[in-house]
Amino acid sequence: MGMKNGFLVFAGPLCLAAMLAVSGCASDLGGGTYSRAEARRMMTVQYGVVEAVRPVQLEGTKSPLGAGAGAVVGGVAGSGVGGGRGEIVGATVGAVAGGLAGAALEEAVTRKPGVEVTVRLENGRVIAVVQEDQGEGFRVGERVRVVNDGGTTRVAR
Numbered sequence: 001m002g003m004k005n006g007f008l009v010f011a012g013p014l015c016l017a018a019m020l021a022v023s024g025c026a027s028d029l030g031g032g033t034y035s036r037a038e039a040r041r042m043m044t045v046q047y048g049v050v051e052a053v054r055p056v057q058l059e060g061t062k063s064p065l066g067a068g069a070g071a072v073v074g075g076v077a078g079s080g081v082g083g084g085r086g087e088i089v090g091a092t093v094g095a096v097a098g099g100l101a102g103a104a105l106e107e108a109v110t111r112k113p114g115v116e117v118t119v120r121l122e123n124g125r126v127i128a129v130v131q132e133d134q135g136e137g138f139r140v141g142e143r144v145r146v147v148n149d150g151g152t153t154r155v156a157r
Contacts, residue, residue, distance in 0.1 A: 030134035052117075
């Protein structure tokens with residue numbers, strides 16, 4: 001049992017660190033962040049005036065990594081319960097519970113504040129764009145650019 005506890009002390013933080021490192025690699029969703037695939041593409045630019053700004057929350061990452069890391073730690077922790085078949089049941093229950101907890105932790109840690117910007121374009125059309133809040137501080141009445149590449153739209157100054 002000492003080995004299992006030693007493994008838990010080592011594996012738990014290691015799995016959490018790996019999960020956070022991979023989650024941190026997820027692309028930003030702000031107006032000033034472009035993926036490599038978006039470089040050297042023609043984009044349409046329209047101008048408009050901000051009509052409304054509303055804070056929103058962007059969901060966090062939901063990858064198999066969080067659940068997998070939680071399942072490993074939970075399975076090891078649960079295997080220390082009982083003996084014989086009790087270890088198997090404990091490991092199974094621990095893995096399921098750990099997987100659910102790991103997935104929830106990953107989503108919560110990677111959740112980001114966002115902003116919904118409603119813009120009246122020069123042609124009179126009104127659109128709303130949701131993006132990560134990177135501190136732009138858009139204000140009602142402010143003139144902005146709306147950049148679109150046919151799939152991704154962002155609001156910028």
